[in-house]
Amino acid sequence: MSESVFVPGIIASVAVLAVSIMIGFWARKLTSNLADYYVAGRSIGAVNNGFAMLSLSLSLTTFLGLTAMIIFGFYLAVAIYAAFTAAFIAMLVLAAPYLRRHRSFTTMAFIGDRFYSRNLRLLSVAIMLVVSVLYMVANIKGVGIIFEMLLGLPEFWGILVGGLVVTIYVTVGGMYGVTYNQTFQSLVMLFAIMLPVMIILRALGVDGWWFPPLGYGEMVPTMLQVTPHYFFPFIVHPVWYISIFLGTFFGIIGLPHFVMRFFTVRDAREARWSTVICTFLVGIVNASVYAVGFAGVYYMATQGVQIDPRYYDRFVFILTESLAGSGWLAIAVAGAVAAALSTIAGLLMIMGAGLVHDFYGVLRPNTSPDKMLKMATWVMFGVGIVSTLISLRPPEFILVTVMWAFGIAGAAFGVPIVLGIWWKRATKEGAAAGMIVGFLTSFIPYILIEIVGWDPTVISRFLYGPMGWVKNVAYSIPLAFIVMVVVSWLTKAPPLEVRKQVDKMHGWTDYREERYNGKVLPVLVVVLSVLCILFSFTLYDVFSRIGT
């Protein structure tokens, strides 16, 4: 890739950065109170929110991490993103419209309110910071990669400039700025990923180049000859896929920056349809990126090209430059910059809101709204600067860190959110126990494996095989479910006012005790969770261990 400064790429990137800042300043005019700043006055429509969610979903991991993962993991990487795409519909049916009706600003406020506990709200802020920082550093690192490898500028400046630009437009424009920027960035990304992929497929002689998601089938016979194991789903144990399912389905519900988007829409109906729109768009983009990963493996195998594995993260750009030319590379770079900005913005927003609204606001409840608004602006600025500085020491592969964030969020937040919506009997003691167990059983392995550097198989034989650490989720999320249900049963039922919240979240204007209060759901959740853990450990050797 570029050793010298890549001028077209710099022009395209500066254009994206400049428009983003302009949108931020324009959105400032729309912001007059805290609801405007945190949730865009709850005025966003389904289409706008669908596009904003798309750009939030397509972080730099889509442009950088996924192709690297496909080159390492073939079918396995595609399976991860397939589950991630489907997870949006799980979030739709289990959480989205109900969270919107709750009228909170953040996940932490929802947990504090639903589980009638100030301490749980404060604990949620701490967990949110861990999850968001993990997600954030991966994305800011991506901006550094773009600057260094694609634009010929030092990674340090990429991290600094990317971090500062987002900090400015989030601080100035609040959620209005973030939302309209995310919509703009979605359009840039769709254009910047789809067109270069079409050009790449066309250059490889594929007739179906005009529809990348399903257009590369004619390359399959050659691929089966040169890399026969590309399509093998069985090089991992079925537990691996169960982990992916649990991590993505409950992780997306647990990630506070995703959930925050539902608090911005007009009503539950808009929340529902925005998720459907987002799922369709995410599917198009992800399926197109699978085509790039496929083309990357195909290109290396058929052309005899060897690329240093350290640069697999950059494969979209390597292929674009080789097969489409530098003009298209500039566009792809602009798309990647847009992808990074949109995700970082969402994370900054939730971190700022969490610290001011859910931490300071809880400790100092009598602070005036004007003072809170001013404080939100300054704290957002401070969070942006600190996050940028943290990101100066980024992880090696960015998708790995994001996957850990999904697992931790699923266990610590996904579980109490789902049970809090669907089970009236869920108590604050149950939620606290479930959150703590979920967080510790997913965060401690992260520290041991990724920070201390332990081999996953040293921690547990169960973690063997390709990306074995992913399987950690197969017990952390079920364990959080079991603990939350059991402790809730053993403790005093929530007060009537809290139980009424559950009916209201589901849209009922009257109250009936029997709604969402049966025994079938909690029993089923515990049975499925126990089976999942048993399947993971006890039944582990029932299946053959092909390819491991």
Place this chain on the structure above:
Amino acid sequence: MDGYKKEMWITVVVFTLVVLTGGILSVFFVLGKDMFFGPGPAFKPHTHVLGFPLHYFLLLVLSWIGVTVLGGVWSYVMDRIDKKEV
């Protein structure tokens, strides 16, 4: 049927379908590998659709278009329940 029960049942059915089609679909490909692939060590896919091995095609389509349709149906039904019951 009572609106609450209708909401619960439809949600359970749709969620289960989403889990089967988008969540744990690959588990079936592992467990039923003889159905999708010939015997090892070659493991050649039996059936192709649009050039893709059947299991890969199913993964692409069900986890994207399949779940989007399920989400659309669920949202439509919930819109109707909202109008009728609340």
